[in-house]
Amino acid sequence: MPEAAQRELTFLAAITAALKEEMARDAAVMVLGEDVAVGGPFGATRGLAEEFGTARVVNTPISEGAVMGVAVGAAVLGRRPVVEIMFIDFITLAMDQLVNQAAKLHYMSGGQLRVPLVVRTQCGATGSYAAQHSQCLEAWFLHVPGVKVVMPATPADARGLLKAAIRDDNPVLFIEQRGLYWSKGAVEEGEAGIVPLGRAAIRRGGEDVTVVALASMVSEALSAAGQLAEEGISAEVIDPRSLHPLDLETIAESVKKTHRLLIVHEAVAQGGVGAEVAMQAQLAAFNYLDAPVRRLGAPFTPVPYSPVLERGYVPNAAAIVATVQQLMRE
């Protein structure tokens, strides 16, 4: 097999590439959202309208609820819509159509209808966008049967998972962390770069503690792992990539080896994905655990505006180091 070609891309460019490739491959794929035909606020959809026309790259009014429903109504007739919700904070306006219609139609129809739908959205507290443009809400959707949830941490996964999501026959919530948009990484080209949903990536091997980190927390965890290594603590860093389906096996295997688990995400800790991963992991590996499962997330507050507060709000490598140190003492 010839070696797959690689390019250095930003996360954003990887998203654009995935959209372009899938639109070229499958005429059923279409994009809908506010200003998507002019590239959107971050340029993720730049160039698509020029290439595929505005019948397939559809600007929408500010009507998140109905637009989500439009995508569902198109999906049941065979389209593969990729809807953009500009900030995940605004998905609050589309919850009915996503949760009550998209997620349930396959089931409620006894399998007659399918909803191959991707909801692309971005999240995260960065740049002082304040309380209504900064939330991380992925945890809600783990609780919604019928929806899959994906959260890539690298440009390669952004492309690979988005392509997989578009080809999936179910509603997939594809969450991009805004802080990662301009990060760069090698991206494999072609079909080889597709990343199937439900497979975690071990970002760094380790022996003493398992750190499961989501999206932008992966790089924080890696830098924490570097610091911890200097203290002689060997941390294994796992990026689950997809939250539902979740690759529990990889996490549990790691915990059985390290006997300690920390989950890190930017979302507020309470009610977050950390609790769910902890629940599943302690069930799978209880007898191997030498310490309670710990989690690290934002404090239980809305996202503050002031840069000083925002910086303190988002978990970082230092906090991970401190939590792991505590965990090692337990």
Place this chain on the structure above:
Amino acid sequence: MPEAAQRELTFLAAITAALKEEMARDAAVMVLGEDVAVGGPFGATRGLAEEFGTARVVNTPISEGAVMGVAVGAAVLGRRPVVEIMFIDFITLAMDQLVNQAAKLHYMSGGQLRVPLVVRTQCGATGSYAAQHSQCLEAWFLHVPGVKVVMPATPADARGLLKAAIRDDNPVLFIEQRGLYWSKGAVEEGEAGIVPLGRAAIRRGGEDVTVVALASMVSEALSAAGQLAEEGISAEVIDPRSLHPLDLETIAESVKKTHRLLIVHEAVAQGGVGAEVAMQAQLAAFNYLDAPVRRLGAPFTPVPYSPVLERGYVPNAAAIVATVQQLMRE
């Protein structure tokens, strides 16, 4: 102190009583929702319009989103609105106003505004109401800083917690499980019956295992505990009553005594409250645990319509017994 008077009331009548009493006590309290002035579909607000007039008991159109916002706009000017969302499934249409506005205004305004708001809604899979009239979604709101979440299991708590919720200066989501509406119980009258948010109730003392059960699962847990007692397994049953704030202390104390924990709720297990309680409890009592924390919830599917499937879908005493037996073997 004279003994508090008691009445035997249904859960529904207890709700009505709490609303009446608080409306009589405080002219700022008002009720809004679809058909509330004619009692609503289950009669929870019956008689209120006659007693307090339609300026305080306000029928609304089918506009859940705006009505939630109306309540917020009234609350910031000193009203204490109790909004009824007929089925929690429809709260999906009001998530923006609840999560982005109600929950955050106190914080975003640096404390200038307060939102003393109660959202009453009902939930649960019973009577084959099907996938869009049966969900249990309480877990979402544990993840929303600024909101409190209450889920009573008895008529006494329905009244006592609702009165406390109405007097609280924050948005409180008050979730009633439809299956409990016609259950009866003794209800204390007057101020003594108020139940402060954040205090769990131990419904049955036990030594071998702690069962934390929510809402309608409390009676299932009690009947399971009865059966388990015959096998010589002594189960302590805890009803947290309020999910945020959560009375972790009572739960942790119990686990330290019993060394085993099961959490039961009707909501689908994944991403549910069980995970959060498990997370907090294992952190607080890791060294006391003799077995992994277990949870029991509905399977990860939309709620099926057919009575046969619905019956199988909702966790019950038998499933609790089986899970505890398994837990005791671990």
Place this chain on the structure above:
Amino acid sequence: MAAKSQLDGGTAQALLETMWTIRLFEERVTELCGTNEIPGLTHVGIGQEAVAAGTCSVLRRDDYVYGSHRCHAPAIAKGADLGRLMAELAGRSGGYCAGKGGSMHIVAAEVGFLSGTGVVGGTLPLAVGSALVCRDHGRGQVVMVFFGDGAAQAGLFHESLNLASLWELPVIFVCENNGYAEFTPLSAHTKVERLASHATTYAIPCRTVDGNDVGAVRQAAAEAVETARGGGGPGFLECLTYRLRGHYVGDPAKYRELSEVGEWKKKDPLQRFLEVVARHALLTAEEVEAVERQARERVEAAAQTALASPPPTIDQTESHVYA
């Protein structure tokens, strides 16, 4: 009533068949609710049959229909199999949705009935989305979506009208204005008396018609469908009608004056159409009787099919969550 010339005998027979079928089906449903063979929250539209019958009579098989929570009538009018429909209501494995959907979630994909909804207004945007696909198919297909007067105060309604208008989609909004949302009259929900005026705001051609006059409904629908098929964009039909029964099966409906119900009973769409048929001699008395009898037989057969179908088995609970 539309002039006789609009209706030939064949059309009259088809309309009568549909109306009788819906009426008898829903009466049978009501009985089966009474005996608990049909569980759940069931909304029948007895008294409103002319709306679904009239509108759907101008649709092609490859057109699509969405309903509201009160969706048996449009499903039947679009050609759904009565046995599978009844079996679904009874929560049986032979139901369209294998017993997982129920009364508010009927899907009969084989005949283009794409779904009802438990959320008021919930199918409006779906219809717009499906119409977008129909437009692109270029085969003249249209989408029709039914909703009540209560849905017209929901944000999704307005967003959906705007999108349909903006994108000029082949979707026909059919408002079954029965004057009530649950237990309160339209006047408690909005000051807008003619809901069709919302369509006017969006420059969507609209008509308010006597929804108990099946001929008038059919004619108005025919115009809207013709426009939509020809690429002329959406249409809006407000059908003034009345539900002769409660909001859901079991609702005693005490919130309405008996005199009001009495007035509307006189306007029963089925009786009115029978009179028209007789007056204009569109069908013979024997033909009319045969239509009713056959409808009754088909409904009864459907009930038998439904009750003979086994309930789903527990192992079915977890199938169809993901495709």
Place this chain on the structure above:
Amino acid sequence: MAAKSQLDGGTAQALLETMWTIRLFEERVTELCGTNEIPGLTHVGIGQEAVAAGTCSVLRRDDYVYGSHRCHAPAIAKGADLGRLMAELAGRSGGYCAGKGGSMHIVAAEVGFLSGTGVVGGTLPLAVGSALVCRDHGRGQVVMVFFGDGAAQAGLFHESLNLASLWELPVIFVCENNGYAEFTPLSAHTKVERLASHATTYAIPCRTVDGNDVGAVRQAAAEAVETARGGGGPGFLECLTYRLRGHYVGDPAKYRELSEVGEWKKKDPLQRFLEVVARHALLTAEEVEAVERQARERVEAAAQTALASPPPTIDQTESHVYA
């Protein structure tokens, strides 16, 4: 332009003061964004000052105002303290919201500015709810809510109009129709050209006015406010205007023709009002100059106050989550 008779010297001076203050404040904000003293997503409304200045000039101190994401102007026009406002934008502890809110979440409760919003359309229902309380207070208070043309396609907008109409509440909807939602023109969002026509559907008295003519805006607002104060129910004002800058500070706004921007520059509301003031000799040249100078001084003082205010301390993060 409203007839001279409508405006006396005092009123002209007050309007000019407000407009200059808003303009200079937002220019200073733009500078401070450039030097990163103001972080985040900041929307200025340079070119739209006549809307907030004209409408709010007829409000009482005990009236209430809600803004959109572009909310500095109405906050200033309602009397917010410039220093606390600027400090909030700079994320300082002395800001109205102690640095927790930011540009889109201004609250100045002391003067009745109840909040902006980051969610387009998000404050519309809040305004309706506050108006319900005002109605019951019976003191003739009114609520005014500002929103853009883009918000008029949001479901919350329609639900809010219906509620205000149904309950006859003292709320005035002020649509700042600047022709764009982010990067796309109104025509890409709706076929409804006159957004005021939505109000007509709900029988809400409405006016479309030249939003760059502060006198016209003031006069139309005065009428709506008078009606609302007197118990006559809601009003709707569509103000046709234009933002001379990008959507947010930093947006190069390449999606608009330079010629279009040039045309609107000629209609700059501040310049136009200065001409009116001069033409009708409402103020002397010295008075006019003094207004500008004082506004400049106040804005500069506000900037200094803001920059002198310390940032919040980390221990503040967890306060004000619950009351």
